[in-house]
Amino acid sequence: MEKRNHSHSRGKLIVVGIGPGSHDHLTHRAEEVIKSCDVLMGYRTYLRLIIDLIKDQVVISYGMGEEVKRCKKAMEYASKGKKVVLVSSGDPGIYGMAGPVYEVLNDKFNELKNLEFSVEAVPGVPAFCAAAACLGAPLMSDFVLISLSDLLIPWEKIEKRITIAAQGDFVICLYNPKSKKRVAQIKKAQKILLEFRKEETPVGIVKNAGRHGESIVITNLKDIANQEIDMSTTIIIGNFSTLSFKNLIVTRRGY
C-alpha cells in the first residue's frame, strides 16, 4: 500500500502500544516516539498512564467509544505535516487502535491517497502476556484469545468460538470478561467450558496486570463466576495439561 515508506512524507501517524500500564513494560521505541511527537492523542485513561512523558506535545484526550473520531482527527494533523502519536493500551494491533486506523485508511483511501503522511504501528506488551507472567507459564501450549464483548460481534459467534476452543483443548485467554452492563457473558462462557473441561481446571484471574492495583487470583472453572471480575481483568483458563501449584498456573510443555 502506498501509505508505507514515504521517504518524502512529512506527516506521520504512529499508533503506539504502551503495554499494560507501568513504565517497566513500555518499550524504548514507544517512549522515544511519545517524547518526540507533536501531537499526542488517546483515551484519557491511557494518557494518564504516560503523563510523566508529556512535555510540550499538544495533548488531545478522548472518552470511550470515539475511536473513529480519534483516527480522523489524527489523520488531519498528520496530513498537515505533524508527527502524531495515537496511544493504545497493550499492543495496538490486538483489539487496539491500529485496527480503526487502518480501516479508516482503507475506507477513505481514495480521498487520502494524495495526503502526505505515513502510518506506523509500534508494538507493545499485550495484557494477556503480562497476565500470563503473573501466573507462571499458562500459555506454554497452543492458546486462543477471545473477547467476551458482544458490542461489535454477535454473542452466538462468541459462543461458537468458545465451544471450538474448548473442544480443541486450547488454553483460553478471555478479554472484556465483564462490565457493569455485561454481567451474564462470563457465566455463559463458564457453562460452555464445563461441558468440555473439568470443574477443577485451573483458572487465573488477573486484574490490572503490570500496572498499579495488580491483583492475582488462582481458582478453578467451577468458581470462576464468583470472583471479582471487571473490564481491567484478563482470565486464563487452563487446558487438559495445565497444573496449578504454589500459587502458579503452568501448562505442561514437556521436556
Ligand code: SAH
Ligand atoms: N490492546 C490490548 C487489549 C485491549 S482490549 C492488549 O494488547 O492487551 C481490553 C481488554 O484487555 C480488557 O477488557 C481486559 O480484558 C484486557 N486488559 C487490558 N489491560 C489489562 C491489564 N492491565 N490487566 C488485565 N487485563 C487487561
